[in-house]
Amino acid sequence: MATALVSDMYTAAEQRAASVTAVEERFISQAMGRGLFATRQFREDDLIFEETPVVSCQFVYNKEYGYRACDQCLRSLETAECNVRRLCQEPLLVLPHPECADTALPAVLLCPGCQAEYCSEECRREAWQQHHQLLCYAPSHSDHPLTRLLVEWKQHHYPPETLSILLLARLLAGVLLSPDAVTASASLARFCHASVSARDAASHKLLGPEFVQHIHALRTLMAEVFPDPRLAEWMSEEGFKSLLALVGSNGQGVASSPLARWVTRCDDLPLKGQDRDQLDAFIDNLYEKLDSTVGTFLNTEGSGLYRLQSLLNHSCRPNAIVTFPHNSHTLQVRAVRDIAPGQPVFISYLDDCTLARSRHSRRKTLRENYVFACACERCDDETIQPDVTSDEDMDDDEQ
């Protein structure tokens, strides 16, 4: 499936594509807004839909720390072993169970202008057509507005990152490079309007009062990157904030890290007793080393904005999961239990560990990171739970 052009974001063709995938968009409630509903039966592990993003990009610090990924599809360009050797600064480190690692790496192609790396000619061409011809620059040019934009961004956003300002730059470049920029801009406005509730737009944590100066600086620099009157609407205070709220509320982490894939496959190995303990201890030790050398990095390479996936609401009792089986930004949504026609499809925005915690802890994490009060069925069922249920949760609160 080709990556959608910004101008295609809300076309009838894409609406039809959604129905082919057997989900449809419906209004749920004032609290939750819209959501996706199954239009047919899904069994556990069934594919519900597969989707490439409207736009995606690698996290700024991942790139700086030398994580090598295709600049278009985020496919990893190094093996898990190369990745950890470099990050842990241990050139002789050997990962056990090599059968769990991806070995077939693509031949790397470069952008002749800025040396950005791609995994294929298709990705290089797609990137050029969609955004790169307007964003190609040598990062060593410290005076270039894009360099200054990234410096400003990095001063306020540290790993583990969940978003990159380059997503916005790529979205806007996509508007200008569309055959009809006016229509593309209107399409982006509809996406913003439909996807960002008034509450998200007013209160998203990216837009908090402590960021007023920062947002002003980002907006000024973005206007320098795109001195084009066709984007004037997006450079206004309101327009720029609505874009930040769009990517803040809907950006999806892209899990294409080779190390994470190796770890996941190791977890699935049918090992028992001492063998399992040894491998688990090796992995724990590896993450500790990584933590001490390069700090906390999530298992995500970057983030993307997806048209269908951005309609999926959170539930603390999810019936679906987002995966990245192609080692790239193409995602799949799969059922984790049976879903009947007409039922809403929910994923979890929380990791497994947080999901296993009390209602109080889960809601606290969702409030702090996603700025909403969870209205899911499980939270509803557990309303009789005391506010805090475990020592661990107490510790959390005290912190």
Ligand SMILES: C[S@@+](CC[C@H](N)C(=O)[O-])C[C@H]1O[C@@H](n2cnc3c(N)ncnc32)[C@H](O)[C@@H]1O
């Ligand atoms: C990725 S969007 C999901 C689609 C969204 N409902 C819409 O109408 O566009 C995420 C937003 O949906 C809402 N949301 C998602 N899950 C929710 C839940 N369990 N309870 C309340 N609001 C939820 C929040 O406003 C959140 O910022």
